[in-house]
Amino acid sequence: MAYHRRSARPTNEASHVVVVGGGLAGLATSVWLAERGYRITLVEKRGRLGGRTISFEVAGVRRLVDNGPHLFAGCYDALLRYTGTIGTRDRLLWDAPPFAVRTGPDRLLTMRSPKWLPRRTHRVLGLAWLAWPPIPLRDRPAALRTWLALAAAARKPRPELDSVTVDRWLHSIGAPRSLRALVLDQFVIGLLNEKPERVSAYTFAQALHFLTGRALAGNLRAGDAVWPRVSLHELFVAPAEQFLRDRYAEILTGTGISDVVLESDCATGVQLSDGRTIAADAVVLAVPPWSLTTLIDHGNLGRFDEFAPARKIEAAPISSVYVWLDRPLRMRRLAENLRDTTIEWVFDTGGMHGDTADGHCYALAVSASYDVLHLKNAEFISRAVQSLHQHYPDSIDAQVLRTHVIHQPRATFSAQPGFEDLRLPQRTSIPGLFLAGDWTRTELPSTMEAAAESASRAVEAVVQCLGIRPPSFRSM
Ligand SMILES: Cc1cc2nc3c(=O)[nH]c(=O)nc-3n(C[C@H](O)[C@H](O)[C@H](O)COP(=O)(O)OP(=O)(O)OC[C@H]3O[C@@H](n4cnc5c(N)ncnc54)[C@H](O)[C@@H]3O)c2cc1C
Incomplete structure (x- = not known):
């Protein structure tokens, strides 16, 4: 001891x-x-x-490697206060809100607004994009109704929602499949680390209430991503x-x-x-x-x-594989959310840490990872690298210098x-x-x-x- x-x-x-x-x-x-x-x-x-x-040493890597990528938001007041108390605020990297959905090699849906617009307008345009993503025209009225229902739930979460899952609730308010597939389901999984068909609609509404509440209270950076530089x-x-x-x-x-x-x-x-x-x-x-x-x-x-x-x-699991490549993937954002692959998130860990001395390090993560938790490491790595090939053409010729798999069966509670x-x-x-x-x-x-x-x-x-x-x- x-x-x-x-x-x-x-x-x-x-x-x-x-x-x-x-x-x-x-x-x-x-x-x-x-x-x-x-x-x-x-x-x-x-x-x-x-x-x-927690962070570990990995053979051949000079930097410590985390038990999985961790994102926090500009509205995490208590956590920011904690970093203030222990004196590590300068080890944080403030980034734009994490709305970056990659649907293919050349397709990254992300908020884009001219740089000359004031910061406040960037956030508003980002939300507008989220509310109005490229889904079929016929689904747009239902999408609008869905966002209005979400806004009402966020304004005042109703405890009765704790008796239904997000999946059933979204179904009951007529959320179109296209909206769910492109934005909503992954948003739920990212926020709650649980599948929509398992997680409580009340917990979701409360999380929205918390996020929007802190933004409306005047924190313009409430939705911004905050990444560890270390x-x-x-x-x-x-x-x-x-x-x-x-x-x-x-x-x-x-x-x-x-x-x-x-x-x-x-x-x-x-x-x-x-x-x-x-x-x-x-x-x-x-x-x-x-x-x-x-x-x-x-x-x-x-x-x-x-x-x-x-x-x-x-508990709900999270699985990650860290991959070191001999070249960059040329991601447009520090974190991108992938569609139609095993891997859900790619985090440019080397970019966040500003260090590529041991190779270009990417953390590939799966939230609520019930489907991959029991895969052998070799199989999980192979599927992860396949996900990269599908979305980042530069990875096809890249040499994989090393990999490190971390399954956390009890990463979060399952609400x-x-x-x-x-x-x-x-x-x-x-x-x-x-x-x-x-x-x-x-x-x-x-x-x-x-x-x-x-x-x-x-x-x-x-x-x-x-x-x-x-x-x-x-x-x-
Ligand atoms: C891979 C992964 C990715 C995540 N991603 C994010 C993210 O992006 N954003 C985010 O906000 N959150 C994320 N989380 C969740 C976040 O890390 C946790 O919610 C948070 O760290 C929980 O902290 P805690 O102190 O409540 O519990 P813990 O960190 O579990 O601490 C509890 C401690 O108690 C100790 N303990 C247990 N029993 C005893 C005992 N009898 N005596 C003494 N000690 C005991 C344990 O060993 C442990 O160290 C992620 C978690 C994981 C695992």
Whole structure:
């Protein structure tokens, strides 16, 4: 077990919070609580921090490679605040909204507007394109009605929509097939990492509500794509670890917790898998629902019915293959969404990082990847390269220098109908016990923003419960 400790520690006056889980939610919770002067112990069961935003070394490549490409949007306020706190905002690359649909070698549908138009007009034209894509003339009235129905759902998401899938809902409002095939279905999959025939229409409406709400609140860049210029480790993890060490937090990796310690039904600490106990004034469980289920099944939390909904939450997969080529694909955008191929997204990772020293690196990704999850690597790579050949003629003669496949069976939660009732609030009924994580109650889909937003809410709940103690650090 790795055990990192600074040669300085806070005085005992500060309240002590144990945060369990070193993914984005746990990191943001720890960072924001440490910023407010709390004494933090962060416990992560894996050998290192990062959770689902983790980066690896790949043989022959100098840069770290992420567990899959991650996009965030200009409306991810909580996540942007987190990068501000840990000082990595300058490692972000702001790009135009990700409306770039490639239907063939020479056909990229994307918002195009003259550069001399003001930025605000670019966004409006982009939305107009999205609303009026090149579909048959006869489908256009139905397309218009569909967009109006979507706008109404986004304005005020109706909870009854949580009983139907997006597929059934789109069918019921008469969404034309052509619109779905060109834009809508992939939009749903990209936003929610789930197939329209599985995902809740309410979760979709809420995601639209969130996106449009932040745009209408005056954030003109709400829909812009924001790309990491560096690996996720360098963007979110290593700087947070440093931030915490600088504030004398204790970081335990390589050991999980096996239980929450309760005294008179109040949380007073955690039991580690190696048998040790850590006492705390408050405990924040920033673990995914499937890990919470293990704690419920084998520990004290099993006595409390309020956690039972977490058992029902299922996961959805994402599969990616990183491909290094000896030449560029000459993409027009940093990310393009492909049609009629195995691969759904091509990300120009080398272009985002501004580095092609090890070859031109592209991340080819499939969301809700049930269809490719069980393919042998060789078969998945072959289909991925075939997808490139179909859409990028330059790839046909390119030499593939190396490839790296990553299947993440539990990439996100799967928001199926009824999901909204399964989301638990950050404040539990147990005094001193709080939850965080992308799946806990926010209005957001399974995203980094949901993880950061849940952390923000958990921090407020902890502060309300413990009160603010001023920073009280001293050197040993
Ligand atoms: C391939 C991929 C692509 C993605 N793409 C995007 C994207 O483009 N945009 C976007 O916004 N989001 C994307 N996501 C989703 C996003 O990464 C997640 O929503 C977010 O990272 C979840 O963070 P979290 O902290 O809630 O959970 P996690 O990152 O899962 O963190 C939970 C942590 O808790 C630890 N843990 C569990 N049990 C215990 C225990 N008993 N004791 C101690 N520790 C424990 C786990 O090891 C883990 O480190 C993607 C995810 C994947 C996998």
